[in-house]
Amino acid sequence: MLTLDSTIGELYATPVGHDLADKLLMQLGQPRSMITNPLVSRVKLRSAAKLVSGSLDPSFLETVLDLARREEKEIPASKDPVNPAWWKEAVFYQIYPRSFCDSNGDGIGDIPGILSRLDYLKELGVDALWLSPVYDSPNDDNGYDIRDYRKILKEFGTMEDFDRLLEEVHKRGMRLIMDLVINHTSDEHPWFREALQDPASPKRDYYFLKEGSPEKRPNNWTSFFSGPAWRYFPEQKLWGLHLFSSKQMDLNWENEALRKEIIDMIRWWLEKGVDGFRMDVINYISKDPGLEDGNTAVGSVVGFTGMEHYLYGPKLHEYLRQIRREAFEPYQAFSVGETPGLGIRMCRAVTAQERKELDMVFNFDHLETPGHTRMDDYQYDLNFYRDHILEWIGNYGTNCRLSLFFNNHDNPRMVSKVSRDPKVHRQVSKLLAVLLLTLPGTPFIFQGDEMGLTNYEFTDISQITDVEAKGFYREQKGKKSEAELLKTLNAMTREHARVLLPWNEKLLPAHEGLRQQSVREDVLRDYRLLLKLRKQDQVFPYGSFELINGRKNCFVYRRGLNGISYVVEANLGKEERKAVYPGKKARLIYDSLPRQDGLMGPYAARIWKES
Numbered sequence: 037m038l039t040l041d042s043t044i045g046e047l048y049a050t051p052v053g054h055d056l057a058d059k060l061l062m063q064l065g066q067p068r069s070m071i072t073n074p075l076v077s078r079v080k081l082r083s084a085a086k087l088v089s090g091s092l093d094p095s096f097l098e099t100v101l102d103l104a105r106r107e108e109k110e111i112p113a114s115k116d117p118v119n120p121a122w123w124k125e126a127v128f129y130q131i132y133p134r135s136f137c138d139s140n141g142d143g144i145g146d147i148p149g150i151l152s153r154l155d156y157l158k159e160l161g162v163d164a165l166w167l168s169p170v171y172d173s174p175n176d177d178n179g180y181d182i183r184d185y186r187k188i189l190k191e192f193g194t195m196e197d198f199d200r201l202l203e204e205v206h207k208r209g210m211r212l213i214m215d216l217v218i219n220h221t222s223d224e225h226p227w228f229r230e231a232l233q234d235p236a237s238p239k240r241d242y243y244f245l246k247e248g249s250p251e252k253r254p255n256n257w258t259s260f261f262s263g264p265a266w267r268y269f270p271e272q273k274l275w276g277l278h279l280f281s282s283k284q285m286d287l288n289w290e291n292e293a294l295r296k297e298i299i300d301m302i303r304w305w306l307e308k309g310v311d312g313f314r315m316d317v318i319n320y321i322s323k324d325p326g327l328e329d330g331n332t333a334v335g336s337v338v339g340f341t342g343m344e345h346y347l348y349g350p351k352l353h354e355y356l357r358q359i360r361r362e363a364f365e366p367y368q369a370f371s372v373g374e375t376p377g378l379g380i381r382m383c384r385a386v387t388a389q390e391r392k393e394l395d396m397v398f399n400f401d402h403l404e405t406p407g408h409t410r411m412d413d414y415q416y417d418l419n420f421y422r423d424h425i426l427e428w429i430g431n432y433g434t435n436c437r438l439s440l441f442f443n444n445h446d447n448p449r450m451v452s453k454v455s456r457d458p459k460v461h462r463q464v465s466k467l468l469a470v471l472l473l474t475l476p477g478t479p480f481i482f483q484g485d486e487m488g489l490t491n492y493e494f495t496d497i498s499q500i501t502d503v504e505a506k507g508f509y510r511e512q513k514g515k516k517s518e519a520e521l522l523k524t525l526n527a528m529t530r531e532h533a534r535v536l537l538p539w540n541e542k543l544l545p546a547h548e549g550l551r552q553q554s555v556r557e558d559v560l561r562d563y564r565l566l567l568k569l570r571k572q573d574q575v576f577p578y579g580s581f582e583l584i585n586g587r588k589n590c591f592v593y594r595r596g597l598n599g600i601s602y603v604v605e606a607n608l609g610k611e612e613r614k615a616v617y618p619g620k621k622a623r624l625i626y627d628s629l630p631r632q633d634g635l636m637g638p639y640a641a642r643i644w645k646e647s
């Protein structure tokens with residue numbers, strides 16, 4: 037067992053030790069060799085703690101050890117050929133229903149709107165749709181606060197609309213996966229209402245409801261949406277845990293009856309014929325039963341206090357296996373988990389095929405460059421993405437499947453992070469499309485990527501409806517000038533991804549006056565072309581990967597399978613440069629920015645077919 041007498045190297049050999057150390061090194065801007073160096077890796081943790089005492093709280097290491105002990109053995113990365121599966125060949129397209137397509141002019145996207153665009157999606161060439169929540173919800177967090185798991189939100193339509201959507205998706209040979217939000221429910225969910233009102237109800241144990249006085253919170257955990265993670269209910273003299281907004285009450289997965297209810301609900305949707313689920317913050321479902329105080333030293337590093345008690349909880353693997361065994365497996369359903377905070381080795385522990393937990397996960401480590409968070413207004417260097425993805429391609433293992441994405445409903449658009457210069461945006465959009473669709477893994481397009489959409493310019497806080505941004509604003513108001521706050525909000529807010537797509541004539545009342553973008557037809561055309569290319573053979577989903585050149589601003593690689601091979605060359609920088617790949621015997625099949633002089637223009641991308 038790991039103790040303070042174990043060495044740094046032994047700690048680094050565990051999935052948790054490895055991922056946390058890597059994250060810390062990255063934040064400090066230090067190379068990994070700082071730990072793998074034998075002189076360092078042989079040092080006992082006890083001595084290391086002494087060396088850094090003063091800069092690192094000793095309890096920090098204890099907390100890391102506690103977490104690392106949960107999984108002391110490395111899960112091996114396989115090098116065997118990839119097992120085929122439909123979701124490894126598919127290209128997914130994420131629909132955020134509220135801002136996708138509005139059919140009745142109320143400014144809110146809806147299911148009939150999605151239905152009206154299915155031919156567009158089919159023609160685009162995507163294979164599966166991921167629908168962000170469409171369940172009944174008071175919309176405190178745009179549907180990620182579910183009031184009724186078996187009902188459709190009125191603004192989005194009816195269950196008949198949904199059934200028709202599923203049927204029409206299937207009719208077109210596409211698949212549909214739903215969002216599954218089971219770490220928490222809305223405080224308006226009947227389970228929670230009953231739990232709160234009736235002390236004798238078995239539902240009381242479905243949540244974390246703790247008796248106490250208003251002065252003393254059960255622990256010091258903080259919420260991801262600002263402030264403490266506890267809400268007080270004065271009438272009942274109860275504290276309720278909410279890691280997210282105060283209307284999103286965390287479910288207690290320790291309770292067997294709760295787990296059964298959730299599994300029944302999942303099966304109910306699978307019985308309808310949905311093809312799988314994207315599982316919201318799924319790695320948070322198992323909390324340390326003691327609900328002890330979070331380590332404040334850890335809290336100050338990660339930004340949220342208490343995370344070590346649920347990031348990689350003691351029964352996470354057990355619960356994931358139960359869901360898979362009892363709900364997914366009987367229906368051969370696909371699963372992709374949102375797993376914030378897990379690094380490569382921890383992700384492997386929940387997705388390696390022999391573990392029988394999740395099919396894939398979304399890891400977010402590539403979304404910000406080292407030393408930055410989403411709260412920072414900075415320019416993203418794609419050289420970092422290249423190094424990040426090379427690390428995952430090289431080390432994740434063929435028993436795991438990479439998910440590829442640059443955007444989702446929780447982030448501003450990557451294209452605007454890479455460059456602020458509107459003149460190069462279409463090039464960056466195409467470059468990201470090429471990487472997304474030709475690197476090894478399963479791509480997820482976010483609605484509007486294919487239109488070349490960029491970030492919006494919000495001119496007033498009233499234009500931002502996102503609960504996270506509003507919480508941030510409340511917390512910072514008065515500490516910084518309004519202009520500074522608006523600048524930060526423009527850099528970080530999820531609202532960028534939540535404005536109705538440009539084919540809608542009328543925007544949400546809050547977004548009125550916002551300058552709507554137009555579809556960049558050449559980006560759309562290139563997406564169609566690249567998606568078509570991806571379908572010609574199985575090289576991109578399953579082929580080998582070989583790095584040809586990974587120097588500054590270069591990303592040149594070969595993908596090959598059964599005698600067919602392609603070379604992709606990308607210019608990751610804003611300066612033009614000489615092409616690296618001569619392409620003498622190859623055929624140029626895609627060029628995002630054709631030029632006579634052979635140079636690669638800013639953010640240009642080319643694809644060659646060698647044989």
Ligand SMILES: [Ca+2]
Nearest residue numbers: 138140144146
């Ligand atoms: Ca509508």
